[in-house]
Amino acid sequence: MADLAAAVGRTLGVLTFPLERSKLRELALALHDEDPVWHDADSAAADGFDGGVPVPPTATVLAAHWSDGGIIGPPLALGMDIRRLLHGESAWTFTGVPVRLGDDLTATMVVADVTERPGRTGGTMTLLKIDTAFVNQRGEAVAALRDTWVEKAAP
Amino acid sequence: MSAVPSAPIPLAAGDVLPPRTVGPMTRNHFVRYAGAGGDFNPIHHDETLAQASGYPGVFGMGLLHAGILGVQLARWVGPDNIRSFAVRYTAQVWPGDELTFTGTVTDVVDGLASITLEVVRQTGEVAARATATAVALAP
Numbered sequence: 001m002a003d004l005a006a007a008v009g010r011t012l013g014v015l016t017f018p019l020e021r022s023k024l025r026e027l028a029l030a031l032h033d034e035d036p037v038w039h040d041a042d043s044a045a046a047d048g049f050d051g052g053v054p055v056p057p058t059a060t061v062l063a064a065h066w067s068d069g070g071i072i073g074p075p076l077a078l079g080m081d082i083r084r085l086l087h088g089e090s091a092w093t094f095t096g097v098p099v100r101l102g103d104d105l106t107a108t109m110v111v112a113d114v115t116e117r118p119g120r121t122g123g124t125m126t127l128l129k130i131d132t133a134f135v136n137q138r139g140e141a142v143a144a145l146r147d148t149w150v151e152k153a154a155p
Numbered sequence: 156m157s158a159v160p161s162a163p164i165p166l167a168a169g170d171v172l173p174p175r176t177v178g179p180m181t182r183n184h185f186v187r188y189a190g191a192g193g194d195f196n197p198i199h200h201d202e203t204l205a206q207a208s209g210y211p212g213v214f215g216m217g218l219l220h221a222g223i224l225g226v227q228l229a230r231w232v233g234p235d236n237i238r239s240f241a242v243r244y245t246a247q248v249w250p251g252d253e254l255t256f257t258g259t260v261t262d263v264v265d266g267l268a269s270i271t272l273e274v275v276r277q278t279g280e281v282a283a284r285a286t287a288t289a290v291a292l293a294p
Contacts, residue, residue, distance in 0.1 A: 023191070030184075030191035031222045032177050033230070037159050048161035054234040057225040061218055064193025071194040071218070082196065083208040087217040091241035096290070098235045155209065 004078055004126065005114045012074050012109040012130065017066040019055055019103045024062075031056060039101065052100035057092060059099065060134055060145055063107045074109060074130055075149040088127065088148035097142045104137040112146065119153025126151040160233035166268040166291035172231050172258030177223055178277075180215055180252045188219040215248035220256075220274045220283055227256050228272065232289040238267065242285040246276065253277040263291055 021039050028038035036043040037054065044053040064071040075085055099105075113129040127150055134143040185199050194216050197204045205213045221242040229237060248254065258272035268291040274283040 026191040027222070028226065030188040030219070031226045032184075033223075033226045035159065035230075038226075047158040049159075050161075054159065054161075054229075056222065057229055057234060057237050057240050058192075058218065058222040061192040061194075061222070067193070070196075071192065072196045082198070083204070085196070085198075087244055089241065089243045090218060090221055091239070093239045094237055096235070096238065 004080075004128065007078055007111045008114055010111045012077070012111060013067065014106065014108045015063060015066045016104055016106045017063050019059060019062060019099065019101055019105065021101055023065070024053075024055060024059065024101055027059060027062065028056060031058075051098060052102060055099050055101060057094070058090075060092065060105070060107070060132070060143055063105070063132070075128055075151075078111070078128065080126070080128065080149060080151045081154075084152040084154065086150045086152065088150040089146070091146045093144045095141050095143065097136065097140045099136070099142050105134045105142065108133045121153065123153030123155075125153045157230070159230050161235065162233065163236050163266075163290045163292050164232060165294040166232065166260050166263055166289070167294040168260050168262050170260040172227060172256070172270075172272065174255060174257050175227055176253055176255045178253035180248055180250060180254065182213060182250055185213060185215050185219065188216060188222070192216070192218055192222070194218060211249075213250070215252075217242070217244035217283065220248055220254055221285070223254070224256050224272055224274055224283065224285060228258060228270070228287055228289075231258070232268070232270075232291065236290040238288045238290060240285065240287045242283050244283050246280050246282045248276065248282050254282065258287070263293075266290060266292070
């Protein structure tokens, strides 16, 4: 995976995506939450959100709809094998700037780290960490995400 | 449904996330999340490819149960109060699984609560372990 190691520090892409009502409703329902607070202004106001409609903490995944190959596009573009690919970790930090339906977030993805380890049953497994920074339409940092992708050792 | 907090809530060590069980998980749930979250890795919906890759069949994406856990966390502490949420995927989620989502405040320091959370399969196997921090009020 010498090529992959050489990618550390590379910016994989910058994209801007909308936190739009239909996708947020679809996401909330897919996450087994039917509360309209996640997509309806009146419901959000009734819960005390006077600055708009809040979003679930993992709503940054909606960037995938604007990224080549969706959520697994980056590890595949870097040469990882889809048959051996697993998601290892997802770690968000939030600045405290509220994220609201209607925000446009700009995501910047950077290869943070590549590590190789012996696989449990031989061979070599590879861990790929990708950092994504999210900034809103006012230029305020709202969140950062570190994804760890695992390519299991070849059988 | 109970209101989602718009402001920090009082939290103290030992407080627990209202536990919730979701399931049985189905292929339909996986496909629904694939469309919602933009994860069309075929290993989560293509039985033939999943088996050719050495799995008994398709399994759920980590971001599905991480997302369910995240929305439960947000319903508890308030979405604007979460400062970190880190999820490690420790086992696969299979069709038919009943998942239980739990969380406990471990400590509160300077108005920031530390929380550990888990997603547990009906077998007792932990599918995901998570930590979170959230701004909270003194109880």
